Amino acid sequence: MDASATLANWASSHLRRIGRAVVDGVLPPRCLACGETIGEPDALCGRCWRGITFFAPPWCAACGAPFAHPMGEDAICGACAGERRSWDRARSVLRYDKHSRHLVLGLKHGDRTHVARAFGRWMHRTGAEVLADTDLLVPVPLHWTRLFQRRYNQAALLAQAIRSAGGPEVAADWLVRRRRTPSQGRLGPAARERNVRGAFAVQAGRNFAGKRVVVVDDVMTTGATVEECARVLKRAGAASVGVLILARALRVGG
Ligand SMILES: [Zn+2]
């Protein structure tokens, strides 16, 4: 980067910060996770930052699961080598565990939706490989009854935030949830797969044929939900289906 570009970046980031301070009524920025006062808006304090595991290379070329040691750029993990999936590539920003739970679940509570702005930037950065050459972001849909209770879909909120961070267009409501699925919380992998089977469909009049799409969701545990979305999208003719997740649960040590 040359000096003038550096200066322009510096100036624009400072102008943004000043603009933000005016909008926020010059309240000191607070850590997104614990609320402690920090120097920069939309960020974490040092303690929360250190507690949360952010995924970075070396990682599985297919699913983005972290490797303990560099394995080569195209190396894939054991799970990806052993399973057939409908999606092509997946990335997640951080590990879903006791350190990140509060931060991630904040998205589901109406008073903390400002965290989506930071999450969108993180997902845009970590998901760069998956987002390259993508036409559409497809948020995992909620059933309308649940949408009615919660007033917004947290996956759609994330997709909009990724878009705002420079990502592709959002195909809001192109994919719909046909039936309300029971909560997956206590189900094992096989039960989760049965639970979501047939739950999604393409909205009448929408055409995914030839489109390169990325499915967006907040949390991934067994991956049954995104697998079912990807299956429906591939069947609808999508040219490629990526997956971009905020927080992914990993088996201990895995
Ligand atoms: Zn904190």
Ligand SMILES: [Zn+2]
């Ligand atoms: Zn993998």
